[in-house]
Amino acid sequence: MSTQHNNIEIKGIDFQKILEVEIQQEPNEHAAAHVVGELPTARAQEYIQRADTMQDIVIGTSGGQAVTYFSGYVTSMQIQQQADYSRLIIEAKDASYLLDIRKCSCSYQNTGKSYGDILQQAYGDSGTLQVTGSDQAIGGLILQMDETNWEFTKRMASRFNVPVISDITATKPLIYFGVPDARRTLELTAAAISYGRSEKNFQRVSQNYLAEGNEAMRQDFADISVQSYDYAQIGDKIKLNGKEYVVRKVEAKLVDGLMQMTYALTGEKGFVAPLQKNTNCAGRVLKAQVKAVKRDQIQAHLFEIDSEYDSSGDWWFPYSTAYSSSDGSGWYVMPEKDDYVRIMFPSKNETDGFAASSINSSPPESTRNKSFKAPGGKEILLTDEGIYIMCQHQSIFIDLTQGDGIKIVSSKDIHVSSDANVTLSAEKKLTMLAKEGLTLQVGDSKISMGKEQIVLGAKNVLLS
Structure with missing residues (x-):
């Protein structure tokens, strides 16, 4: 069914006369619309003054069998003033554009969540995601790093070498993770057909950008272009000359008062999207x-x-x-x-x-000090003066300093034992002090010194 000039309606802009309409949509891209029309100068100025707000626009048909070709938001607006009227030039993107404005960063560390789960979590209430194939668990850490949700979605889909495709007619972002199921199967009456194939793209993608386990066929990169006045969307099936294809790209243009559609057709597996790496996280x-x-x-x-x-x-x-x-x-x-x-x-x-x-949330005051510290106050501290080994502050520690030598302090017992020999020697004086008692013992012989007495015990005691 063809659409005539007088049936086209631009909702959101009250054109007196529509001069140009062009619409383009392809995988991994926002659908774009270009509209030129005439309206009174005063009315055109009103639209220009509202250009700093998000203005929605819908391109469709009026009448009994209404069709929506495009729904989105104005991204730029120009006015060309004539003698008694003005020409308004509008550029617009579909609703998926709203997901491609603010860059976000987030980590997803629950490896059991699916790709659909994390992307819908990223969208929140701003849009809806539909996974067209079987949804899978992410299986590992995923970082969204300085990416818009649109960029993030494309990168996630590329792990399966599939594109993302927006619903060009939705007033709120509706994104397909993969190719949407065909809404209809059409038998096109074609005005012109051209055939081609991109060997360069096939080699580039198959050699460098396929996810592990995936493969591409040359027919995936076939380029069949057909013109028609029948309306279809990406993912729809087209029967042409006895063969069935899938719409991969749509271009609509107002030509001689009729909406002329140009479709790029491909096979069922002709939507190969190159694998994208997380370049923003490297380094x-x-x-x-x-x-x-x-x-x-x-x-x-x-x-x-x-x-x-x-x-x-x-x-x-x-x-x-x-x-x-x-x-x-x-x-x-x-x-x-x-x-x-x-x-x-x-x-x-x-x-x-x-x-x-x-x-270290509480580094030492001196940058020359080196510290090795464990929980509970245990620490080895190296300074210009010496080495300090601390087990319990002020009660169990060893100080080794150049000025004072070695100092061992303990509020608990100290045990020194050896399977061989222990030697204590001093060039000048060796002092042993005890408040309660001191005992020296070799085998069964011993000397025990208390506060008020000395006890000698041995088989033979010699005093000289």
């Missing part, structure tokens, strides 16, 4: 707070991009130690719960991210 370092520790892994709240921590997350970041070897030896120092760490992302794959170092 990034994010601060995070440790939420759990297990062996050499941590769970972390990436508070720089996540306002709240998702406690249902099950992703573990490896923690990079200063040194480790394959046999398990090395320098094993893990952060504690609630410590702050740095998460590094060395590549375009966010699952390569790892925790690299902890952040």
Whole structure:
């Protein structure tokens, strides 16, 4: 069914005469509309003055069999003033454009959630996502890093080498994750047909941009163009010369008073979308707070991009130690719960991210001091004056200083034992002090000194 000039209606703009209408839609792109029409100058000025607000526009037909070709929002507006009227030039994008304005950053650490789950979570109330195939669990960490929701959706879909396609007629963003099911199957009466194939695109995509396990066929890159006055949308099936194709791209243009449709057709698998990597995360370092520790892994709240921590997350970041070897030896120092760490992302794959170092929230005053501290007050402190080993502040510690030598203080027992020999020697004086008693014993022989007496015990005691 063809659409005549006098049936076209532009809702939102009261044109006296419509001069030009062009509409384009293809996968992974916002649908675009170009409209030129005439209206009184005063009326045109009113629209220009409202240009700083989001103006909606609907292009369709009036009459018994109303058809909506395009629904979206004005992105630019120009006025060409003539003698007794004005010409208004409008550029518009479909509703999916609303998802491509604000850049967002967020992490998704619950690997059991599906792609549909996380994308709908990203959209909130701003739009709706429909996964056309079987929805799958994300299976690993996913970062939305300085991406609009539209960009994020395209990157997620590219993991399956499928595009995203917006509903060109929806007043609110409605995004298909993959090719939508055919709404109709049409037998086109074609005015002109052209055939072609892009070998360059086939080689470029198949060699570089296919997700693991996917493959492309040359027929996926067939380029069949057909002109018709019959109306169809992306994903609709078209029967042409005894063969069935799928609409991949739509162009509509007002020509000689009729809406002429130009369709790019392809086979069922002709919607190959190149794999996109997370280029925005490569080389990034994010601060995070440790939420759990297990062996050499941590769970972390990436508070720089996540306002709240998702406690249902099950992703573990490896923690990079200063040194480790394959046999398990090395320098094993893990952060504690609630410590702050740095998460590094060395590549375009966010699952390569790892925790690299902890952040000291209360560093020492002197930058020359080196400290190794464990929970409970245990610490080894290296300063210009000496080495201090502290087990319990002011009660159990060892000080080794250049000025005072070695000082051992303990509020508990001190035990020194050896399977061989223990030697105590001094060039000048050796002092042993005890408030209660002192005992020296070798085998069954001993000398026991108390506060008021000395007891000698042995088989033979010699005094000289």
